[in-house]
Amino acid sequence: MTMSVMRDPAAAGRFGAFGGRFVPESLVPACEALEEAFREAWADPAFRGQLDMFRTVYAGRPTALTPAWNLSAELGITLLLKREDLAHTGSHKINNVLGQALLARRMGKTRLIAETGAGQHGVATATAAALFGLRATVYMGERDIERQALNVFRMTLLGAEVVPVTSGSRTLKDATNEALRQWVAAVEDTHFCLGSVAGPHPYPWMVREFQRVIGEEARRQCAAELSTGVPDVVVACVGGGSNAAGTFAGFVGTGARLVGVEAAGGAAMTHGTPGIVHGSRSMVLQDDEGQIAEAQSIAAGLDYPGIGPEHAQLGAAGRAEYQTVTDGEVLTAVRRLARAEGIICALESAHAVAWVLRAAGTDELPHGSTVLLTLSGRGDKDMIQLSDMAALTGGPA
Amino acid sequence: MSTLGATLRAAGRPLLIPYVTGGLTANWTDYLDACQDAGADAIEIGLPFSDPMLDGTTIQRASDRALARGATIGGILAGIEAASRRLSVPLIVMTYANLALRLGAPRLAAAGVRGLIVPDLPLEESAALEAAAAEAGIDLILLAAPSTPDDRLREIRRRSRGFVYAVSVMGTTGERDTLPATAVELVRRVKHHQPDPDGPERLPVLIGFGVSTPEQAAEAGRAGDGVIVASALMRRVLDGATPDDLRVAVAALRTALDLGVSSGTPYAEVSGDRR
Numbered sequence: 177m178t179m180s181v182m183r184d185p186a187a188a189g190r191f192g193a194f195g196g197r198f199v200p201e202s203l204v205p206a207c208e209a210l211e212e213a214f215r216e217a218w219a220d221p222a223f224r225g226q227l228d229m230f231r232t233v234y235a236g237r238p239t240a241l242t243p244a245w246n247l248s249a250e251l252g253i254t255l256l257l258k259r260e261d262l263a264h265t266g267s268h269k270i271n272n273v274l275g276q277a278l279l280a281r282r283m284g285k286t287r288l289i290a291e292t293g294a295g296q297h298g299v300a301t302a303t304a305a306a307l308f309g310l311r312a313t314v315y316m317g318e319r320d321i322e323r324q325a326l327n328v329f330r331m332t333l334l335g336a337e338v339v340p341v342t343s344g345s346r347t348l349k350d351a352t353n354e355a356l357r358q359w360v361a362a363v364e365d366t367h368f369c370l371g372s373v374a375g376p377h378p379y380p381w382m383v384r385e386f387q388r389v390i391g392e393e394a395r396r397q398c399a400a401e402l403s404t405g406v407p408d409v410v411v412a413c414v415g416g417g418s419n420a421a422g423t424f425a426g427f428v429g430t431g432a433r434l435v436g437v438e439a440a441g442g443a444a445m446t447h448g449t450p451g452i453v454h455g456s457r458s459m460v461l462q463d464d465e466g467q468i469a470e471a472q473s474i475a476a477g478l479d480y481p482g483i484g485p486e487h488a489q490l491g492a493a494g495r496a497e498y499q500t501v502t503d504g505e506v507l508t509a510v511r512r513l514a515r516a517e518g519i520i521c522a523l524e525s526a527h528a529v530a531w532v533l534r535a536a537g538t539d540e541l542p543h544g545s546t547v548l549l550t551l552s553g554r555g556d557k558d559m560i561q562l563s564d565m566a567a568l569t570g571g572p573a
Numbered sequence: 574m575s576t577l578g579a580t581l582r583a584a585g586r587p588l589l590i591p592y593v594t595g596g597l598t599a600n601w602t603d604y605l606d607a608c609q610d611a612g613a614d615a616i617e618i619g620l621p622f623s624d625p626m627l628d629g630t631t632i633q634r635a636s637d638r639a640l641a642r643g644a645t646i647g648g649i650l651a652g653i654e655a656a657s658r659r660l661s662v663p664l665i666v667m668t669y670a671n672l673a674l675r676l677g678a679p680r681l682a683a684a685g686v687r688g689l690i691v692p693d694l695p696l697e698e699s700a701a702l703e704a705a706a707a708e709a710g711i712d713l714i715l716l717a718a719p720s721t722p723d724d725r726l727r728e729i730r731r732r733s734r735g736f737v738y739a740v741s742v743m744g745t746t747g748e749r750d751t752l753p754a755t756a757v758e759l760v761r762r763v764k765h766h767q768p769d770p771d772g773p774e775r776l777p778v779l780i781g782f783g784v785s786t787p788e789q790a791a792e793a794g795r796a797g798d799g800v801i802v803a804s805a806l807m808r809r810v811l812d813g814a815t816p817d818d819l820r821v822a823v824a825a826l827r828t829a830l831d832l833g834v835s836s837g838t839p840y841a842e843v844s845g846d847r848r
Contacts, residue, residue, distance in 0.1 A: 188697065196697075196698055197698065198670050198693045198694060198695075198698055200627045200693055200695070200716070200718070200740075201692075201695050201696075201716045201718040201720075201740065202627075202719070202720055202721075202740060202743055204696075204718075204720075204721070204725070205720045205721070205722060205725075206720070343630075343637070344623065344624070349624065350624075353624050353625070353626055356626050357627070357628075357629075357745045360627070360743055360744055360745060361744040361745070363720065451675075452669075452670045452671040453671060455626075460671075462671070465646040465647065465675070466646070466672045467623040467640065468623045468671070
């Protein structure tokens with residue numbers, strides 16, 4: 177099945193009824209310049225070649241496709257893990273950041289600013305800034321700073337400035353607002369290195385294109401691994417939705433079922449309504465008057481009331497489906513994957529695992545199914561949070 | 574009822590539009606009366622939004638406080654509706670796209686709103702609301718920024734209604750020590766694109782963002798057709814200013830603007846409490 181989805185959203189940045197560019201007039205010229213620069217760079221083999229080089233020799237791509245041998249046997253399915261946790265800095269975020277940092281340098285910008293939730297995007301931004309000699313400032317909600325102290329330290333060690341955001345819910349949504357505000361005042365020399373497939377055009381499209389490498393590699397690797405060539409189901413966790421968008425982009429033209437897994441407390445696709453936040457129209461958790469709700473998730477990276485506009489389109493078109501799992505299911509999934517496969521994944525990535533654990537052997541995911549799961553990041557950043565929780569509950573994490 | 578633009582053009586003096594955050598206090602509409610008494614030509618009322626992308630810390634705090642004390646958009650609109658019956662100056666609503674598009678122009682018009690400012694709705698996204706607002710008799714006021722190139726400026730000038738909101742600086746709302754040079758330059762550029770500076774189609778150009786003191790207001794009034802003052806007033810209310818206190822602050826701006834028209838007139842003696 178091929179659909180006219182996951183293509184170039186053209187000048188208006190529309191994904192069906194979603195997307196667009198809802199930004200202050202002050203930022204319109206910057207968004208237009210970024211779109212033009214990205215179009216030009218993405219069509220330039222020299223830029224592509226440079227990015228490929230850094231992906232390979234710096235970020236460690238292609239990442240492995242690892243069969244989850246033991247879990248597959250236990251669940252009666254074939255589960256393949258796309259190991260973004262093995263990429264440099266520990267998550268898929270590096271894919272996007274290498275692209276944007278190269279683009280920023282090409283545009284003559286000398287500084288990156290970024291928002292971060294779990295801190296993985298902030299770490300990736302700080303990393304690329306160090307590599308390319310750019311200055312970096314990362315905005316992070318005060319609440320996330322508390323629960324992701326290790327990543328705050330990593331960013332600082334890499335030379336980035338981490339600015340606590342104390343407004344609103346003090347999480348990712350507020351960090352994104354603050355980064356947008358700061359960008360208005362610094363747009364001359366500063367590139368806003370947005371971490372997800374959200375925000376104003378061209379970000380949802382550009383970030384998906386920079387993350388497309390996940391899906392394209394996985395598609396080739398699945399073709400070699402599976403007798404059917406293509407898995408029955410492709411699953412990834414979704415907050416803003418960048419690892420899912422990159423993964424889906426490799427399979428949207430196949431017959432594979434695409435499943436995005438949201439945090440139950442941040443399920444914009446499942447419980448949201450159409451709205452405008454952070455520069456684009458998408459599905460949003462909001463009240464009857466349009467005030468944006470505060471998400472609640474154990475995973476800081478999924479603690480976000482919106483979702484990328486292209487996911488809203490994929491959902492509306494029925495090309496992808498969106499499921500939710502609870503914090504409790506996520507904790508179980510972290511432990512089960514660790515014990516079965518010797519892989520400690522990030523709380524965010526564990527959402528995808530949790531859905532597979534619940535669905536396997538049911539009509540949702542019958543025995544014998546082949547599943548590609550993108551493991552978006554590794555769990556090192558969550559160890560303090562998990563050990564604190566274990567101390568509270570008196571048991572092992 | 575004449576349009577907002579006609580009312581403003583007929584004022585015959587530098588225009589003063591103070592801003593009040595809707596629902597900030599239980600008696601928030603009393604601040605509207607104070608603004609009118611002090612000589613406002615129109616009043617801008619902010620509908621607080623949870624995610625105010627273009628607001629600096631003062632307006633963020635004001636919005637947060639309004640929402641935290643349980644203010645609702647419905648309740649604020651009821652307050653505006655009552656105020657519009659009692660006040661003669663036009664009331665303008667400022668709010669973000671998620672709220673503005675959800676409310677729609679007819680509901681705002683029914684509440685007596687005469688003008689609408691949506692800071693995250695640039696030209697490419699505003700056509701539908703422009704049509705709906707025109708239909709409902711509301712002037713949709715478009716913003717121009719220092720970064721706006723000339724061709725966009727011409728389009729903004731052509732499509733804006735009521736006045737053109739000249740954003741003084743590349744930044745968020747909030748008080749600043751001096752009126753940025755970018756403000757004067759932007760007003761000059763907008764005026765350059767006026768079809769006929771004295772004709773009926775002439776739109777006033779008002780400077781907003783960072784106009785904090787009477788001195789700055791006078792300077793902005795000389796450069797453009799008037800000013801919008803928000804953070805400097807809402808900071809006072811956040812610090813406990815009563816409607817009477819606000820009346821004094823707005824009156825100081827009024828006096829400075831009126832004296833400031835003839836360049837060189839001393840106006841420092843009416844200055845408010847600079848910080």
